Amino acid sequence: MNLKGRPLRLPLWPLPLVYVGVSIVCAFVLPRLERTYLADVHLGIAVSSAQAMLSAIASGMIALTGFVFALAFVMVQFSAVAYSPRLVAWLSRDPTTFHSLGIFNATFVYAIAALAWVDRDGSGEVPAFSMLLVTVLLLLSIIAFARLVQRINDIQIANVLAFIGREGRETLRTMFQRLDASGAAAADSWKRAAEEMSRRPVTQTLHYPDEPFTVARFEIGTLVRLAREADAVIVIECAVGDTLVENTVLMRVYGGTRPLDETRLRRTLHLARERTFEQDPKYPLRLLVDIAIKALSPAINDPTTAVQALDQIEDLLRRLGRRVLDAGCVHDEQGVLRLVFPTPSWEDYLTLAFDEIRQYGSGSVQVMRRLRAALFGLADALTEAERKATVLRYIEHLNLVVEHSVLDAEDQTIALQQDPQGLGLTRRETERRGPRAA
Structure with missing residues (x-):
């Protein structure tokens, strides 16, 4: 078995905040640097034209953001009803949605900031660099909008089924060896594991104390290391995808030269509100x-x-x-059984x-x-x-x-x-x- 697995995905909700934060910092810094070092650069745009352009971009981005995301969430809800409610988690975690929201808001924030520097102190000047930067952000917003429309189009049934199949194949590739590459010893691994556990007494039993959650994944490498350090065998009683309720048996420890830290053991079980592919x-x-x-x-x-x-x-x-x-059944580097899970x-x-x-x-x-x-x-x-x-x-x-x-x-x-x-x-x-x- 592949002990590494796939890395956990970071939460996506901070992405729009990062975009907005960067745009706010740029709004405070760049116009001041531009006025100091690029005061002689001109685009030949009248003050009134620049103000009208920036006002239109700022107001248009807010309207576009509301319209696009209202449409996206309606499509997600429709697809969840038509296909499966469990697909909502996948659709709502699409990075394209969060990046698009960030770019739209960054464009709005910087357009407002650039508008404040047009005809600053009655100078009659238009900040050339800021105008170009707002234009670039507008183009990026158009690209993000087109990409978002394409992602909404991906909700078609053929694309949804292909995505699920692709994720399933990746899970199989990372978790299971091929029969022709495993050798003859793999067929009786569970029998040998049962024999090994029968020779060891149960020294620890861990129970689940919290509200219902679903087992998302195990830290297999960490569990093997903990078992090897104590010369024990850890048997996980819950399977990935199981929903844990109060007092559910999480795992049992067989044998060992010393008790294992229960806090560290519990941390190796990652829980979630819903099942995941991993x-x-x-x-x-x-x-x-x-x-x-x-x-x-x-x-x-x-x-x-x-x-x-x-x-x-x-x-x-x-x-x-x-x-x-x-x-x-997972063994350590010396071939000693250390971990068993269903x-x-x-x-x-x-x-x-x-x-x-x-x-x-x-x-x-x-x-x-x-x-x-x-x-x-x-x-x-x-x-x-x-x-x-x-x-x-x-x-x-x-x-x-x-x-x-x-x-x-x-x-x-x-x-x-x-x-x-x-x-x-x-x-x-x-x-x-x-x-x-x-």
Whole structure:
């Protein structure tokens, strides 16, 4: 397992304040320096024209800021209702929004400051450098506005699904080794971990004392170091994505030459109000399934969106099928087990990815055909016999669901065909009913 993970993202809300702070400092310093050292530089602009230009820019930026961000938040809210409420966190943390707000406000602040230096003390002078700087800021604001419009356009369903799939693939890449690169010892890592813990007594148990929060990530490297220093094994009882409530068991320490600092141990568990992609390979699947089942609801009735979500789900599962999923056992540099934490099994991933879509989409020929193609494609791509057998059982279950659905006999025959497009090209040569005919 990759112990480094991805770095935490810094909060974005201070960004506009930084822009405004820099513009205020520049507003106090630059016009004074300009009057001292660039007094002889002129643009040939009349005082009245400069005042009108700066006034128009200042007033226009405030109006533009209000209009743009009202539109952006309406689009975010609409997309959250149409796709999934859990996507609001991603959309609201887009850096483009915060940089745009900062540039708009910086342009407004400096335009006001430059306006104060036009015809200063009745001199009849127009600050050339400040006028040029306001013009540059205005151009940057136009670029930021165009970029923001493009980001709003990215809320289209295809772009949202592609983003979730991309984040999911990055999580898999950083968390799991490939089966062909892991060696034979990885398959029985959990068995060896259980044997190691059975030889050590439980010396410490940590409980959660606070209000409900979600586990966002573990500091795996720090936990391994703490366990190595005390010659202990730390077992985390909560998984990434779990919501902790009062008195939940956080972790247990097995063995050790001395007690571990409980404050330091608690600090290695990072909590958040919502789940994140980091160290949580189930979260992208959860979002994709949310979008699919919402599209299948009677209020929306959009099975094509569910089919598009299944495209990304199948890709993630194919990658998971080639990875070592026993990633919750971490050893130190000497190969001694130091950390154990819960991770989902292959069947857990299949249940999350397919069960709800199968239940809510059982009356849709399009969804059943795409789901069937995904399962057969997944079975053909897997190399591990146990995982392939689990997928074949899912295919058999899908057959039963179609046979007991509201579809008539003719529609059932169509639904039992494979079609990666849902309703596109029928793969007649691969019309297999299930594992018995495979």
